[in-house]
Every structure is written in structure tokens, then in C-alpha cells.
Amino acid sequence: MAKKIAVLPGDGIGPEIVAEALKILSFLNTDMNLDLVFENALIGGAAYDAFGTPLPQITLNLCKNADAVLLGAVGGPKWEPLPHAVRPERGLLSIRSELNLFSNLRPAILCPQLVDASTLKPEVVSGLDIMIVRELTGGIYFGQPRGIRLLENGEQQGYNTLVYSESEIRRIAHSAFKTAQKRHKKLCSVDKANVLEVTELWRNVMTEVGKDYPDVQLTHMYVDNAAMQLVRAPKQFDVIVTTNMFGDILSDIAAMLTGSIGMLPSASLDASGKGMYEPIHGSAPDIAGKGIANPLATILSVAMMLRYTFNQPAAADRIEQAVNAALDAQVRTADIHSEGMVKVSTSEMGDTVLDAL
Numbered sequence: 115m116a117k118k119i120a121v122l123p124g125d126g127i128g129p130e131i132v133a134e135a136l137k138i139l140s141f142l143n144t145d146m147n148l149d150l151v152f153e154n155a156l157i158g159g160a161a162y163d164a165f166g167t168p169l170p171q172i173t174l175n176l177c178k179n180a181d182a183v184l185l186g187a188v189g190g191p192k193w194e195p196l197p198h199a200v201r202p203e204r205g206l207l208s209i210r211s212e213l214n215l216f217s218n219l220r221p222a223i224l225c226p227q228l229v230d231a232s233t234l235k236p237e238v239v240s241g242l243d244i245m246i247v248r249e250l251t252g253g254i255y256f257g258q259p260r261g262i263r264l265l266e267n268g269e270q271q272g273y274n275t276l277v278y279s280e281s282e283i284r285r286i287a288h289s290a291f292k293t294a295q296k297r298h299k300k301l302c303s304v305d306k307a308n309v310l311e312v313t314e315l316w317r318n319v320m321t322e323v324g325k326d327y328p329d330v331q332l333t334h335m336y337v338d339n340a341a342m343q344l345v346r347a348p349k350q351f352d353v354i355v356t357t358n359m360f361g362d363i364l365s366d367i368a369a370m371l372t373g374s375i376g377m378l379p380s381a382s383l384d385a386s387g388k389g390m391y392e393p394i395h396g397s398a399p400d401i402a403g404k405g406i407a408n409p410l411a412t413i414l415s416v417a418m419m420l421r422y423t424f425n426q427p428a429a430a431d432r433i434e435q436a437v438n439a440a441l442d443a444q445v446r447t448a449d450i451h452s453e454g455m456v457k458v459s460t461s462e463m464g465d466t467v468l469d470a471l
């Protein structure tokens with residue numbers, strides 16, 4: 115039976131980069147008989163404008179009935195004056211939790227062609243290949259109670275709650291250990307167990323689950339040290355597992371080591387391997403509509419989709435090799451451009467990858 119992919123281009127550069135990723139996926143669909151069908155829907159600001167909500171029921175239903183979701187990005191200055199409950203970003207948070215996508219895989223790989231684009235010295239970053247496993251449906255981004263309240267003395271007070279139950283920690287732990295088993299078998303769990311009780315529980319559960327994976331070497335690190343180590347000696351890491359907020363921050367640091375946020379894909383998976391795939395960057399309103407966004411993060415997200423949800427490693431390898439070939443041909447979008455390289459637009463980059471395929 116055909117496998118269904120829900121396509122949610124979103125806002126800003128979202129539609130531009132998703133169009134390039136679909137070029138690649140449509141070609142492989144035909145070339146390798148993948149039997150995939152696509153259906154589009156609105157999310158984020160585009161959905162708010164059409165339906166008054168960033169996650170319409172019709173979009174949610176489509177995603178629930180699909181085998182995978184391909185997402186561009188959401189948000190932009192146009193929707194910033196809106197209340198939090200209907201902001202584009204809330205649509206993204208809601209879909210992650212509605213689909214139970216608790217495990218967010220964020221590879222940070224430095225392509226050898228882009229060593230000079232990294233903010234760090236070549237000897238510190240060349241060969242960098244880290245996987246960050248971020249818990250995505252719990253922690254402080256979802257904890258209740260939350261809000262801004264008025265105190266009796268007339269002062270306002272903002273509050274959020276950081277909560278994790280044992281079962282939430284256990285399932286992300288299993289996901290991270292399994293990921294490490296497929297890589298170099300080193301897992302670093304990042305917490306703040308010296309200050310936050312909830313992450314002391316996190317550390318204890320990680321250690322306990324680790325007994326089921328004797329082939330994986332588990333270490334623990336405080337988040338402040340992990341941030342420093344990522345910039346000082348990033349190659350010491352293989353797989354990092356951490357909470358929702360720490361993962362958000364650490365993966366942006368890791369992104370900069372690889373040269374451009376426009377290069378990095380992500381997968382968000384549920385317990386069955388069904389998933390949503392998106393670039394780690396946002397809707398980049400500053401460059402939207404200019405045709406200069408880098409589509410490679412989204413194209414590489416499609417490779418992750420083929421690998422993790424559709425179990426098509428050969429198709430995923432072909433995409434990754436084609437991206438590599440495009441970089442070898444010295445073709446660069448503006449964000450990764452340097453002297454002597456050929457500067458191309460979003461769609462020219464997509465075409466170059468397609469030609470390589």
C-alpha cells in the first residue's frame with residue numbers, strides 16, 4: 115500500500131525549501147518505486163491566516179493518518195503581536211505533542227567541504243559527527259502551571275514548570291541508547307543534577323536504563339560544562355541525550371560548529387518510528403522570498419525520513435551522496451558561500467542535487 119507523507123511548508127522560507135526537498139523526493143519516488151503519495155496542509159502563520167489557528171484540525175488529522183510529516187518552518191514578525199496560544203510556534207509544539215514525537219534526533223555533521231565555514235579551527239572540528247537526542251514533548255516547554263500572574267504587591271511574576279516523569283525519561287533513554295548502539299557506542303547524558311531535582315531523577319533513570327545496554331559507554335555531564343566542551347573539544351562526543359530546553363540550546367551551538375544552520379536536518383520520532391522531519395532552522399523571515407535560502411537541511415531531512423520511517427537506507431544514502439557531490443562541485447548558497455565558489459539560488463541548489471542523483 116502507498117505510504118502517505120503530509121507536507122506542511124509553513125511560513126517564511128518554509129515553502130521555498132520544501133519545494134526543493136520535494137523535487138528530490140519525487141524523483142526518487144519514481145526512480146526507486148518507493149510508492150509514496152504526498153498531501154499538503156497549512157500550519158503556523160499560514161494556517162492562522164486561513165483558519166484562525168496555527169494547527170487546524172484538518173492538518174492534525176492529515177498528519178495523524180500519514181506515515182511521515184515533512185515540515186518547512188513556522189513563524190515570522192507578522193504573527194508576533196498575537197497571543198501565545200495562537201502563535202505559529204504553538205502550532206509546532208502542539209503537533210509534536212499530538213503526534214507523541216518525544217525523540218528528536220539532531221545530527222551535527224561537518225561536511226569536509228565546509229570546514230572553513232565553521233567558527234572553530236579546522237583541527238578542532240574536521241570530521242565532526244555528533245548526534246543530539248533531545249526530549250521533545252516534556253520538560254519546561256510543556257510543564258504546567260505556566261503563565262504571568264499579578265502578585266498582591268502589584269508586581270508581575272512569570273513562571274514555568276520543569277517536570278519529567280520516570281516513564282518520559284525512560285523512553286527517551288531507550289531511544290538514545292539504541293541510537294548510540296548504531297553509532298560509536300558512546301552516550302553522554304546532559305543534565306543539571308547538582309541544582310535541579312528533576313534532572314537528578316533524569317540522571318538516575320539514565321543510569322538504570324544503561325544496564326540494559328552494556329555495550330554502550332554512558333557518561334554524565336552538567337549542561338554548562340557540556341556547552342563549554344562543545345566549543346572546546348566537540349569531537350569527544352558521539353551521542354548526547356538531554357532535556358527539551360537543554361537540547362534546544364545545545365543543538366544550536368552544535369549547528370554553528372558545522373558552518374551553517376542551513377545544513378542541519380532533524381527527525382522527531384514516536385515510539386513506532388513514525389516521524390516528522392524538518393530542518394533545525396526557523397522560517398528565516400530576513401531572507402524569505404529572496405530565493406537565497408539553503409535547501410540542504412530540508413533535503414537531508416528527507417534522507418532521514420527515508421532512513422528512519424521508511425527503512426530505505428539505499429535511497430537515503432543516494433540523497434546524502436548527491437548533496438556531497440553538489441558541495442564537491444563547489445556550488446554554494448549565500449550562507450555557505452566563500453571566495454572562489456559558485457553562488458547559487460535555492461532552486462539552483464535543488465537542481466544541482468537533482469542532477470547529481
Ligand code: ATP
Nearest residue numbers: 189375376395396397398399400401407408409449
Ligand atoms: P526559530 O525560533 O524558528 O528557531 P530563529 O529565530 O532561531 O527561528 P532562524 O529562522 O533559524 O531563526 O534564522 C536564524 C538565522 O539563520 C537568520 O539570519 C536566517 O536568515 C539564517 N538561516 C536560517 N535558515 C537558513 C537557511 N536555510 N539558509 C540560509 N540562512 C538561514
Ligand code: MG
Nearest residue numbers: 366394395396
Ligand atoms: Mg532557533
